[in-house]
Structure formats: C-alpha cells, structure tokens
Amino acid sequence: KTADGSFDRTYDWTITKTVSPDAHTGFVGDDFSSMYTVTVDQTITDSNYAVTGTITVTNDTPFAVDFDVDDSVDGVAAVVTCSTYSLLAGDSVVCDYVADTGLDGTETLNTATVTSLTSGVEGGTATAPVSYTATVFGYPDINVTDTNGESWMTSSDATWNYTRPFECSSNPGDYTDGVD
Numbered sequence: 606k607t608a609d610g611s612f613d614r615t616y617d618w619t620i621t622k623t624v625s626p627d628a629h630t631g632f633v634g635d636d637f638s639s640m641y642t643v644t645v646d647q648t649i650t651d652s653n654y655a656v657t658g659t660i661t662v663t664n665d666t667p668f669a670v671d672f673d674v675d676d677s678v679d680g681v682a683a684v685v686t687c688s689t690y691s692l693l694a695g696d697s698v699v700c701d702y703v704a705d706t707g708l709d710g711t712e713t714l715n716t717a718t719v720t721s722l723t724s725g726v727e728g729g730t731a732t733a734p735v736s737y738t739a740t741v742f743g744y745p746d747i748n749v750t751d752t753n754g755e756s757w758m759t760s761s762d763a764t765w766n767y768t769r770p771f772e773c774s775s776n777p778g779d780y781t782d783g784v785d
Contacts, residue, residue, distance in 0.1 A: 607658035608678070608715035608733035616743030617648040622751070629771055637771045643751055644764045654708035656735050660685065660700045660717040664692035671722040678704040678735060679712035690722075710737055 622643050629637040656678045664670045671691045676683035683704035692698060702717075715735050720728040746760040757765050779785045 606660050606715070606717050606731040606733045608656055608735045609658055610654070610656045610710070610712075610735045610737035612651050612655070612710055612737055612739055613653040614739040614741050615650045615652070616741070616745050617650070618744070618747055619646045619648075620644070620749065621646075629773075631773045633773050633775050635773045637773075638768050639771065640766060640768050641751070641753065641755075642764060642766050643749060643755070643757075644762075645747065645749060645759060646762050647760075651710060651739075653705075654710050654712075654737070655703060655705040656683070656708065656712065656715060657701070657703045658715065658733065660702060660719075660731070661697055662687070662692065662700060662719050663697040664694060666726055667694050669693050669723070670726050672728065673720045673722060674700055675718045675720070676702045676704070676715065678708065678715050681707050681712065683715075685717075 620643070622641065624639050624641050626639055629639075631637065660674055660676060662672060662674065669691060673690060674685045674687060676685050681704050683702040685700050685702045687698055687700035689698055713735050715733045717731045718728065719730070746758065748756065748758050750756045753767075753769055755765070755767050757763070774780070774785045
C-alpha cells in the first residue's frame, strides 16, 4: 500500500503605491519632500488536494479467490481500479486508487480494505500515512523595483516607505504655464 498526497499552491501578488503629498506649491528655489509608500500583498491559495497510490493484493491460498477492494483517506472514499478481481493461487495484482473529493490536506491516514468474496478466505486491511507535496504556481518571493530607483525583496506581505526631495527649478525653461 502506498499513499502520495499532492495539491496545488498558487501565489498571487498585488502592489500599490501612494505618495503624500502628491503635489507642491511654492516659489523658485523652494525645497519640498514627499513620502512614498509601496505595499505588496501576497495571497496563497491551496487547491486540488488528492491522494493517489497503489494497493497490492496477493492470494496466498492454494485456490482461486474473488475479492473486492475499498480505500479511504480519513473517511473520504477513494476510487479503486484493479485489472482483475479474481486471483489464482499465489497470484498478485496491483490496484490503483485516487481520492480527491472533499480533501483539504488535513487527512493523514490512508486505509485499504480487501474483502474476500470466497467462502473460507479472510480479507485484510493495510494503512499508510499521507504526506502532501505541493505543485507551485506563481512566485513565492518577489523583487520590487520602484520607478524612483528603490528596490526590495520579500516573501510575504510588506510595506516600504521612502522620502523623495523636490525643488522648484530656478530655470524658467522648466515651466509651462507656471508649472514645473
């Protein structure tokens, strides 16, 4: 019996930038500064949980045996597919299964139950622990480069502040209708 858990992990990012104040009024040579705030928000979405694996059924009796196989992951039923449900003496078959309805990643134990359909032959159970492996979509870490030349790196929600100085130009050619 094997049990391989999997799921998709998707990273999404949003970024916002504000400035305060966003305009200045003054005279030639006046100095000002504005505070910039850059914020990134990370959203992580986990989905498509599934447990897959195999169940090996062996007939260790001296005669042919018919059987059925059920499988569950912490009570969530799996779909089991075997190439045969009848084994000759000493034969084995490997059955595949998948459980994906209602899983959320908290399930930890997979149980297979083989029921003998032949009188006088007992069935059996087998268990396997489940651990999950993620398939990653998107970027867990981001590099932010601001239009003003600032840059940062993060792997979670973050906010950065910086101040940028401004000066009213003393060059009349920098003005259009009195605005620089």
